[in-house]
Amino acid sequence: MRRVLLAxxxxxxxxxxxxxxxxxxxxxxxxxxxxxxxxxxxxxxxGGPLEGAVIGFAAGLAVDIAPxxxxxxxxxxxxxxxxxxxxxxLRGTLERSAWLPVTAVAAGAAAGEALYxxxxxxxxxxxxxxQSVRQVLPYxxxxxxxxxPFVLYAVARLGGYAQWSGGAAPAGLLTGRExxxxxxxxLGLAGAGGAVRDTGTGRSPRLRPAAAHRxxxxxxxxxxxxxxxxxRVDRPRPLRLRLGGGVxxxxxxxxxxxARPPRLLPAVHLRLAAPRRRDGVIATRRGAAGAAFSVGRAxxxxxxxxxxxxxxxxxxxxxxxxxxxxxxxxxxxxxxSxxxxxxxxxxxxxSxxxxxxxxxxxxxSxxxxxxxxxxxxxxxxxxxxxxxxLRLGRRHRDAVVGGGRLASGTWSGGASRGGQMRPGSGxxxxxxxxxxxxxxxxxxxxxxxxxxxxxxxxxxxxxPAGWRRGRKPIMGRGGKR
Amino acid sequence: MHDSRRTRLVLGVLLAVAxxxxxxxxxxxxxxxxxGLRALGGAIFGTAESLAxxxxxxxxxxxxxxxxxxxxxxxVSALQREVVQLRGELSQAQLSKAQAAQLRSLLQVAxxxxxxxxxxxVVAAGPAYEETVTxxxxxxxxxxxxxxxxxxxGLVGTIASVSPHTATVLLVTxxxxxxxxxxxxxxETGLVNGLGRSQPGPAHLRLQVFDASAVLRPGEPVVTFGxxxxxPGVPVGVITRVVVNxxxxxxxxxxxxxxDDGALGVVGVIVVPPRHNPRFAVLPPRPRPSxxxxxxxTASPAPTASATPTATAG
Numbered sequence: 178m179r180r181v182l183l184a185x186x187x188x189x190x191x192x193x194x195x196x197x198x199x200x201x202x203x204x205x206x207x208x209x210x211x212x213x214x215x216x217x218x219x220x221x222x223x224g225g226p227l228e229g230a231v232i233g234f235a236a237g238l239a240v241d242i243a244p245x246x247x248x249x250x251x252x253x254x255x256x257x258x259x260x261x262x263x264x265x266x267l268r269g270t271l272e273r274s275a276w277l278p279v280t281a282v283a284a285g286a287a288a289g290e291a292l293y294x295x296x297x298x299x300x301x302x303x304x305x306x307x308q309s310v311r312q313v314l315p316y317x318x319x320x321x322x323x324x325x326p327f328v329l330y331a332v333a334r335l336g337g338y339a340q341w342s343g344g345a346a347p348a349g350l351l352t353g354r355e356x357x358x359x360x361x362x363x364l365g366l367a368g369a370g371g372a373v374r375d376t377g378t379g380r381s382p383r384l385r386p387a388a389a390h391r392x393x394x395x396x397x398x399x400x401x402x403x404x405x406x407x408x409r410v411d412r413p414r415p416l417r418l419r420l421g422g423g424v425x426x427x428x429x430x431x432x433x434x435x436a437r438p439p440r441l442l443p444a445v446h447l448r449l450a451a452p453r454r455r456d457g458v459i460a461t462r463r464g465a466a467g468a469a470f471s472v473g474r475a476x477x478x479x480x481x482x483x484x485x486x487x488x489x490x491x492x493x494x495x496x497x498x499x500x501x502x503x504x505x506x507x508x509x510x511x512x513x514s515x516x517x518x519x520x521x522x523x524x525x526x527x528s529x530x531x532x533x534x535x536x537x538x539x540x541x542s543x544x545x546x547x548x549x550x551x552x553x554x555x556x557x558x559x560x561x562x563x564x565x566x567l568r569l570g571r572r573h574r575d576a577v578v579g580g581g582r583l584a585s586g587t588w589s590g591g592a593s594r595g596g597q598m599r600p601g602s603g604x605x606x607x608x609x610x611x612x613x614x615x616x617x618x619x620x621x622x623x624x625x626x627x628x629x630x631x632x633x634x635x636x637x638x639x640x641p642a643g644w645r646r647g648r649k650p651i652m653g654r655g656g657k658r
Numbered sequence: 659m660h661d662s663r664r665t666r667l668v669l670g671v672l673l674a675v676a677x678x679x680x681x682x683x684x685x686x687x688x689x690x691x692x693x694g695l696r697a698l699g700g701a702i703f704g705t706a707e708s709l710a711x712x713x714x715x716x717x718x719x720x721x722x723x724x725x726x727x728x729x730x731x732x733x734v735s736a737l738q739r740e741v742v743q744l745r746g747e748l749s750q751a752q753l754s755k756a757q758a759a760q761l762r763s764l765l766q767v768a769x770x771x772x773x774x775x776x777x778x779x780v781v782a783a784g785p786a787y788e789e790t791v792t793x794x795x796x797x798x799x800x801x802x803x804x805x806x807x808x809x810x811x812g813l814v815g816t817i818a819s820v821s822p823h824t825a826t827v828l829l830v831t832x833x834x835x836x837x838x839x840x841x842x843x844x845x846e847t848g849l850v851n852g853l854g855r856s857q858p859g860p861a862h863l864r865l866q867v868f869d870a871s872a873v874l875r876p877g878e879p880v881v882t883f884g885x886x887x888x889x890p891g892v893p894v895g896v897i898t899r900v901v902v903n904x905x906x907x908x909x910x911x912x913x914x915x916x917x918d919d920g921a922l923g924v925v926g927v928i929v930v931p932p933r934h935n936p937r938f939a940v941l942p943p944r945p946r947p948s949x950x951x952x953x954x955x956t957a958s959p960a961p962t963a964s965a966t967p968t969a970t971a972g
Contacts, residue, residue: 192703196792197710200783203920207855208786227665234672238679242699244707244826245784245792247818247834250692251679258672262665297787300684303834304787308856313786 184220184228187332188236191216192243200245208313210320211290212328213240217257218264218285219325219332222278226265233261248304252296260289279326286321290314700796700821708794708824711781733811733918760924763810768926771891771940772933775808775926776801781824787855789832791815793925796823805889806882806928812893812916813837813882814925825927829919830894831861838883839865839894842938846872847883850894850913861919863895867909874900874911879941889928891936 191213199209217236221229237254240246246253264285294314297305683692740756761777768775776799784790795801797820807814807827815829828835833854840847848867867874878897884890895915903910 189706193706193710195785196703196782197707197713200785207858211786225665227668230665230669230672234676237676238695239699239703240785241679242695243703244700244819244821244824245782245788245790247784247788247790247826247828247832249680249683249687250695251676251683255673255676255680258669258676262669294787296680300680302787304789304832304854306833306854306856309787309833309854312855312858317786 180224180228183335184224184232187216187220187335188213188232188239192236192239195240196243196245204316204320206316206320208316208320210324211286211317212324213253214257214260214286214289215282215321215325215328216332217261218282218289219329221261221264221285222268222281222329223332224265225268226262229261229263229265230258231261233257233259248297248302249300252300252302253293255296256289256292259292260285263288278329282325282329283318283322286325287318290317290321696819697821700819700824700826704792704796704821704824707782707792711779711792711794733921737921757924760810764808764924764926767808767810767812767893767940768928771889771936773808773889773892773926773928774930776929777924777926778825779924780827780922789815789829789835789852789854789861789919790818791827791829791919791922792824793827793927794824795927796820796825798822800929801825801927802929806892806931807925808892808928809917809922809925811918812895813888814917814919814922816888817927827925830863830915830917831919837888837894838885839880840883840937841865841867841872841874841897842879842881842941844872845937846874848880848908850880861915862898863913863915865897865911865913867911870907870909872909874909876900879938880913881938881941884931884935889931891932891938891940892928893941 195209195212199212202209213236217229217233220232224232234254234257237257238251240253240257241248241250264281267281267285291314294305294310298307298310679692679695682689686692743756757779764775764777767773776795778793778795778799780791781794782792793807801817801820803817803820805817807816813830815827815832815835818826818828820826829852830837830850831852831854833852833856835852837850838847839850846867846869848865850863850865852863853861865874865880874897876897876899880894880897882888882890882892882894893916895913897911898914899912901910901912
């Protein structure tokens with residue numbers, strides 16, 4: 178609720194400031210900056226694609242109907258909505274550098290302006306001709322670029338985006354701080370040395386907020402805010418075991434006092450082919466999860482499509498016995514489907530189980546979720562000679578296969594590369610969403626997951642599915658008008 | 659909630675709504691949903707703007723004379739004097755004194771043309787491509803769409819839409835504006851349309867005189883012809899350049915407007931046009947603009963033609 182109010186207030190203030198002050202300023206060039214678009218893009222960058230699209234649409238519609246505007250109603254709404262959505266997609270990928278958010282805002286603003294002009298050209302607005310676009314567009318983009326550090330800083334600072342996720346909202350934890358970081362760094366409020374620290378080790382994010390140190394300039398700048406980031410740093414951090422790859426105090430997520438794990442982007446949905454009637458037994462057992470990790474030792478046949486036999490999955494005591502009480506070597510977030518009575522759905526792409534019919538994917542898979550009824554019965558119950566649909570992918574550094582041993586030390590190699598496989602740690606010493614690693618993880622997951630029947634379609638695309646197909650008719654219809 | 663089917667669904671719905679709005683507005687801008695939306699926006703944002711305008715006016719007014727938008731030498735020097743004044747005493751009393759000066763000249767013009775006007779303040783300006791402003795008087799003050807807006811220097815524009823307490827003015831310099839005019843000494847009729855932001859530098863208007871054999875000279879003033887939507891006799895601007903094109907059916911010239919759209923303060927809306935056409939009576943008694951700007955203007959904003967001091971084509 179607070180987010181909604183703050184976003185609304187920010188957008189309304191931006192609109193009023195735009196029409197009453199900025200449009201009246203006799204700036205050199207033939208166009209003023211578009212503050213509203215920059216605010217929308219900054220909010221989207223902190224909020225995500227859904228929020229970005231909604232905020233962009235609402236702000237654009239407000240711009241369209243705010244009195245001095247005489248362009249088509251919906252023109253800004255369309256442009257801002259797409260710009261907000263696109264920049265929301267970039268949320269979370271911007272952790273590496275303080276400059277990336279600024280670049281993203283600039284790119285989003287430029288794209289939004291170009292889209293606005295394109296819609297105007299398409300619909301024959303007399304004000305928007307090729308000549309006037311050539312006159313106006315460069316100035317608008319340059320001015321947007323000039324004001325975007327200020328807007329980023331103001332949005333992060335005034336909105337306290339870093340705190341918004343303090344409640345139950347699983348929002349971008351780091352983004353607000355990153356925004357603030359970049360804004361502060363660019364504003365020169367803090368020297369670059371104090372604000373970011375280049376650690377340059379391969380596994381960790383290159384630029385990190387120097388979170389744990391009090392004397393850092395940007396943190397002390399935020400300290401005056403009650404409950405702000407500065408106040409949180411002073412709290413003792415809970416002891417946490419770090420696995421490999423992290424440097425103490427460098428954790429991107431460790432700045433916050435509570436052990437709040439970063440949100441995982443592409444949740445690994447490893448399906449154990451649960452919709453079959455008997456597989457449910459396997460899937461709901463802790464032993465199965467353990468077995469999934471002991472398959473590194475299991476005599477799995479070579480070749481990626483080699484199915485994991487049910488016997489090796491649930492039968493052998495060697496597979497089920499966990500060598501030691503694992504605190505960290507928990508499986509990647511599994512999504513278990515409930516055993517169904519009915520026949521499995523027909524094999525099509527759309528036949529994946531509905532969202533609400535499933536338990537939510539364990540976000541940072543607490544161990545409790547897997548502590549289902551202990552395998553009291555004999556393990557051989559599910560050991561029908563039937564192929565469980567768990568496929569092994571033999572990737573080189575894959576956490577599952579390449580791990581080899583179950584000792585937690587060896588986990589670190591694969592796990593920190595995967596970036597998502599360390600359920601209990603939450604130290605955040607690994608980058609949150611590193612794109613290449615996420616991709617690798619996904620590919621490994623796809624290889625490992627059930628057959629083509631339950632293959633999960635890719636969700637992290639840059640544009641929604643069917644976008645290219647859908648674009649043409651839309652523009653064609655527009656052009657006809 | 660990173661990116662899911664729901665997000666895409668929402669995005670698709672929003673885009674569809676936006677496209678539907680654009681289409682409805684492009685077909686018929688007076689359709690009921692669009693009109694309702696604009697009325698809503700006028701009620702909400704117009705009120706907020708007229709409130710914020712009172713705060714923002716000193717800020718904008720402070721910069722008004724400093725920018726490159728004020729062009730003619732008379733205006734530049736006047737505004738520079740004004741800026742010196744403002745910097746000397748930035749107080750509300752001083753600002754209202756400047757407004758009083760604008761209002762006085764406005765009333766002089768209105769008296770010469772026997773216009774009955776409603777005075778208003780400019781509180782907001784339109785976005786990048788548009789030459790529109792909002793004034794803080796609306797239908798509650800008797801303003802209706804289509805009425806002529808002027809200030810102490812000359813024609814400003816016409817009322818495009820009204821809300822209860824604000825109104826939107828489409829400036830003459832907007833590319834959608836067309837004004838029927840009469841060129842001063844000989845009375846040739848023509849059409850002036852704005853150029854929008856399509857050309858760099860100061861705003862200019864394009865004058866098209868229907869009589870191809872007419873003789874136009876730089877420095878000749880132009881007034882409105884009368885007839886809807888513009889009241890007759892309002893000074894529009896002065897011819898700066900005449901385009902020589904023998905084959906054209908009409909004569910083209912460029913006109914610099916009297917009113918500087920970058921520094922609008924107090925404006926008046928003509929709610930009752932005069933009973934008799936004042937023709938050229940509203941123009942300043944001495945042709946002040948015809949002497950000064952011609953040698954002073956060195957920048958030629960329009961790249962299309964060559965400037966000739968006297969044009970005798972056709």
